[in-house]
Amino acid sequence: MWQVTMRGSRAQLGRFFLTALAVMLGIAFLSGTLAFRDVLGETFDNLTEGTITDNLTVRGEELNTSDATQVGNAPSDITVADEIHDIEGVSGAYPSFAGNAIVFDAEGQPANFAQAPALAFGWMEAIDTGTVTDCRGHASQNEIALEESTSERFNLWVGDETVLLINGNPMDVEVVGIVS
Structure with a gap:
């Protein structure tokens, strides 16, 4: 069986090397994609880890507008922070x-x-x-x-x-x- 395989590989040497090259390129592409995904995920995690330090966040109502500069949430009333701060067990509430x-x-x-x-x-x-x-x-x-x-x-x-x-x-x- 081994001799038949080797004889067939020698007879179709071009196909054998092109198939091997295709498999190697596919593995390299998949490995690179997975590594890139991990790097992007780690970068995003580091960005959010440095900025989000709260245990709880209260936001205003979501803005629904087609203006790209007006995205996010509407401001909450400043008194909401005072109300949250007055809840038993809350150590601090900051607008x-x-x-x-x-x-x-x-x-x-x-x-x-x-x-x-x-x-x-x-x-x-x-x-x-x-x-x-x-x-x-x-x-x-x-x-x-x-x-x-x-x-x-x-x-x-x-x-x-x-x-x-x-x-x-x-x-x-x-x-x-x-x-x-």
Whole structure:
């Protein structure tokens, strides 16, 4: 049987090598796809692990609009945080902003738009002090703290003036801190 197999392989040597090549390419493609999926999954897990530290999140009603700049949830009434804080066993309730935001670099190009996702979070001293690596968190609506890689990649540093676009509304802001 072995001799018949070898004789057939020698007679059809081209087919044998092309079949072997097809199997090797298929295995390489499948291995690469699975490795790429794992890398993307790990990257997304790291992104969300660094930003989602809450035990419970309460959101406003989902916005239903065709405007791409108006996505997410409607703001909740600020008193909801007070009501939640008053519940027995709750150690803290903090209102926060989280949504899509685009920061522009010195040339007027979107600095964080190519990254996924382009998110903004409200900084709260009571819970976020460990994330600030340079200067301070923002204290007013015309101040921002940038994530380290965005700051480095687009050369935006503490003291720089830039434009922030939230829900289609541009505003002039100053970089006052760098966060991890």
